Amino acid sequence: MKDKKIGTVFLVGAGPGDPLLLTLKAKELIEKADFIFYDYLCNPEILDWASNHCIKVYVGKIAGKAAYSQREIEQMLISKAAEGKNVVRLKGGDPLLFGRGGEEAEALKQSGIPFEIVPGVSSALAVPAYAGIPLTHRNYASVLTIVTGHEDPAKKSSAIGWETVAKLKGTKVILMGVERIGAIVSSLIESGMDPKTPLAVISWGTFPYQKVVESTLGDILSGTHSIFTPPAIIVIGEVVRLRKELQWFENKPLYGQRVVVTRTKEACSRLAKRLIELGAEVLEIPTIRIIPQPLDAKQKRILENIDAFYDWLLFTSPTAVDIFFDQFLQLENDIRRLGKVKLGAIGKSTARAIASFYLHVDVIPEKFTSMSLGECFYQRGIEGVRFLLPRSSLADDSLANVLKTQGASVDQWSLYAIEPETEDVRGHRERFKHIGAHWILFASASSVRYWHQLNLQCHDTSLIPKVVSIGPLTTKALKDFQQEVYVESKEHSIDGLIETLLQVVKQNRAGN
Template identity: 50%
Template sequence: MSAGKLQGKVYLVGAGPGDPGLLTLRARDLLAVADYVFYDALSASELLQWANAKAQIVFVGKSSGRQAFSQREIEALLVRRALEGARVVRLKGGDPLLFGRGGEEGEALAAAGIPFEVVPGVSSALGAPAYAGIPLTHRGIASEVTIATGHEDPMKPEASVDWAALGGLKGTKVILMGTERLAEICQRLLEGGVQEECPVAAIRWGTTGRQEVRECTLREAASGEFSAHSPSVIVVGEVVKLRNRLSWREELPLFGQRVVVTRTRSESSCLGKRLRELGADVLEIPTIRIVPRPLRDSQRDLIRRLAADFSWVILTSPVGAGLFLHHVFETAGDLRALGKLRFAAVGKATAAAVARFHLAVDRVPESYTTAALADSFAPEELCGSRICLARSALGNKELPASFRRLGAHVEEWVLYDTEPEMGDRTGARGRFLEEGAHWILFASSSAAENWQKLDLRPGKGASSPQALSIGPVTTQALQRLGVVVAAEASEHSIDGLVACLLGLARKEQ
């Protein structure tokens, strides 16, 4: 390493069992600053949305049974990038040191003199049973837990796991990566003394919106009558019976529903989180990329005297609200620059974006549309006043005309442009093409138009989603594009869109 060059560092990070909400705060912080992210197939792909936008994302896991890189090649990559001075995140499903080969990678880094850090993750051995309603221990039923792998190093002369001996132990058995050898493993457990009627659960895609849980007896599993599909966590023990009372995820109102979200990347993440909390399998497929415009010198001069030159600022979106107020604080650096200036906003989300700056919103129309905003003003309120209308380049052209008819002087500030989002970091588009979805949510006309440009059509046999619209303007755009709208939210907000989805999902259950 040349003199003065900084040495990098490698972080062996546990990605958790699948639910993005189970990623640790430390892991998320590291993803945000990493120069490289090497991830495997067991990492929830949604986690990649939190990676540094400039990071190089490299898949090093298995796909269609083939390994992208050998273990030694992965270790060499980690060493090489760290020697170049990079911050490297090695994102591994579950916990990196529990059957994750993180120990081997740590040894390789130590041998090369590379500093590294281990960030533990929630193992699927713990997370999947919890989401399936299976407590691994329970007073009076099981006081011990044994975790074993059903997939060992094929180069070893003999297996390390003595399944018959394991069958002689009390308590719960959790088996990872054992679906291909399930019948053989269960037969050995029977030989070790586990009762034939002992319950078995196979939890596939545990903790995610597509979680599946199948149950049988150990005898059925040993006979080959019962098959589990990878990736599954196998639980053997009497605690499985408690699922009848403790199964909670299947009770969530959107469990079993796959939902496509089409907003900007940041907005999709917020809405996706809410839908996951309701049990949905969410595919975040952003259609819009926000491109902020720099302020002109004349606009910066106006910001310094906003309170003197304007009576109202009109904000029509959360993005516009955030950009406008960031410009105010960046330029003026003081809340007092706003003086007695009043704010009007379209919708609760836009008002909430203003409130995050500790500012009150003076006008929010009952109907969350730009037309309703104009109608909420009386002529005597606006006649002779000056309005700053801050929004996107695609704003409703009728809105400034409506204010001018009321006698106001309107200055339009275009804060940002929108363009189609073509990236697919998380692989959500691929899943949609392969599996389809039950619902697709549209929160703006531009999202609808850009979705149409992507021309994503589910493959043969996959579900075609029903379209839900946030309001009349979006509905009209969808209809112009030839999209059948299954329903329009009665309240034209994200809350209303979620409520609309919940109502339709209940009817179809």
Template identity: 45%
Template sequence: MQGKVYLVGAGPGDPGLITVKGLECIQKADVLIKDYLASPILSAYTPKHTEIIYVGKKAGDHCFTQDQINALIVKKAKEGLTVVRLKGGDPFVFGRGGEEAEELIKAEIPFEIVPGVTSAIAVPAYAGIPLTHRKYTSTLAIVTGHENPTKKESNIDWKALATGIGTIVFLMGVKNLTRIAQQLMHYGKRPDTPVAVIRWGTTPKQVTVTGTLETIAKRVANAGLKAPAIIVVGDVVELRESLKWYENRPLMGKTIVVTRARQQASELVNRLAELGAECLECPTIKVVPPKDTRPLEAAIKRISTYDWLVFTSVNGVNFFFEHLFAMGRDVRALHHIKTAVVGPVTEQRLFDFGIKSDIMPESYRAESVIKAFAGQDINGEKILLPRAKKARSVLPVELTKMGAVVDDVTAYENQAVTDNAAGFLTRLKEGSINLVTFTSSSTVNNFHALLPADALETLMKDVVIASIGPITADTARDLGFKVDIMAEPYTIPGLCEAIRQYYQK
């Protein structure tokens, strides 16, 4: 069988700028051949069986030559595989996608081009620079700042650029910035023409340095800016002062570690990223079914004997209903049962299954659930409590004191995860982590286990700790962490708002 190749533009760095079609291609790839500038987050959308091959294309550090990449694409396609060649920006804008397409034509391999959002347009927009503006210019040029080194002479018409174009965007030109500025001034561009150099555009690491053709090279050198970066030349750069938006976000430049289980981290990661943070996912736990499911299955078999179902987490809801459905039952089996939940997220997840909770406490922890039960006569009533294997005892103990008969059943387990420990510890030692979030006592315990006992104080000295609630905060303090931020209310939105307020102060 002959395979097919999709040359896909990944966009400039922000994974949210991938096109719908580009994402669809990634989701069906057998092989993903990706560049340095393609967001690593996009790889997570591939099927489980996908082979992911990193081919570099980093300035000054190509682990594959272009000829080797071409041969690799052809080889994989001839094996009958669906190949996605994922390239930063747009494959046909200084991306050498044309060369790769020519090789596919020679090999008679079917292919499609999926355009991407080019950094030449997206990066200035994220820096608050419109490339065209009725009051400034109606002309735009996109130019390589790094021509083919085998050329005997440049084919860039510097005079036309300097005198005939209002806005000029140079890609891959930081190393040649001094020469670019000199050429433009030599051919007639005003020395005081505004210039912006934007590094890691559209990502949380975005940094912008502005100046003029006369001053920009020195300013960029003083700031230590290196590739990847783009250069914008033109009067439109003046608009940045009033239009910059991306770099004004409250968490811009902050690196935040998310220790939550990967399958539950998306809401926290997305909210923090919207506030400008670079999120480093380092899940310390994963949620798995219990090793012994018989107690939960036995409870479901006698579900008609219970008066109450109490859920203390979304996980408890998910695993309970998963087993309920697997055993051939549905929500009709719960028609007689009253329900209680620990908080609004758990309440919403329960409602997703068509059940409205009878009790939801004012604050979201076990003690508040008990307080909410104070108005209920539960003496002699049977309560099913499907929850984590190692959970706090306060809820079943206090409900029993109120006269209830409580079945505390394991619905799921939290297992420690150490997959990303090495990379995370390296970032801690470098001092490049600003904040760590804890969303449960389990995340605290497992995070603590990752740290060398004799280096905890040193590694965490300048790291801010944010906790979702008082129980988690107490666990952190007991293990030697200094808790700087606590959510109010004890929810993911509350945690993000508390972090925002901390940095704005």
């Protein structure tokens, strides 16, 4: 009888918050994991890389309330590995820097469970960098001290000699100490530190809603400061003065702006990524899901010899492009079987989708609307010319009607249905109710319709976001729901929608 296979536990650093700071090895292990046990400070987006079969277990602690005790966590790691599972223990920052990773490694070793340690980018280093504070600098600091401000409450006395810490030169970084900042600063000043020493408190470092408060030891001691809440780190030393010159994160064009995106789940994620790169905090609240519709037997026969039936294919969305060519290539397995059929696209995004199949787009209107696409053919003489319009089940007949008035023969295929999105994987619907947003972006009339079906109401009416619309049809749908539109994009594309948001944010800041 073969010995039962034992799994491995990977003690993995999840980094400080920004998912892009996760190591490649950590990402690979998350993708392969059977179980992930994760902490409070692990960005939930990181868990998106887990497979569908992976079971994710929250074991974090917040405000002194722990989901599980440390011993219970260790026992779960041991138990699942003993079952032969690949286990990832995901810990904020680095697992061995004030992360109790050493204790968990000891428990695994004592139980005979194989383990590996995967270092992570520590918040002690990354968060000051995102705040524009270099921890070392030849003119200011050649020594760095990293201290925890939170110790085991069961200890009879503190192991931290604040008198010794105060006498150390250079920069001091204090983790998990913000709730005791008054007592810590008092100890440092009593031990000889100059009350004028610069200090910075950085909350939610590397997240889009990062906040930095600059002060001095003396001001903190006098109580003339904000109320700080965790998670936050404290940086003490002359290097803090460099932040005025070196801050960069807050200079991003959408920093401080909370934006709701309302497309499909996949499209929300793509748009969110672009907005986050520009500095925005994004609430992903998908309102619609795409349901591809199967082709009937007649449609399949047509695709097998498409240029015998149609002269033009006109696409009004990237989704229609992807679904049409997926169906086409399943039947033909050769894009050249399109023959002499010409292609038209409503706008740049749709044209890019077509180009991804190495195909040339023959017609793109200057204004990205269905009517404008149809009007492109006024000078072409299309009487008797055959058009196929692959589209959604909710698309209107405006494009077909414009073509028909010019004498064209038009067929419309409904390739996909649009249904309301029922899942809220990230919990952003509930978050929106509590914290609202500055902006909400709508990229289609269907997303408007299903957003209003959700009936999400902010608890505070001052948190209701301003509406940015991608174009006329979306604006009309918004007005049908008595929704005020703050601005409509001049270019009716996702690129145009983003550019419009950038412009109005810039204008509003200039006005203030």
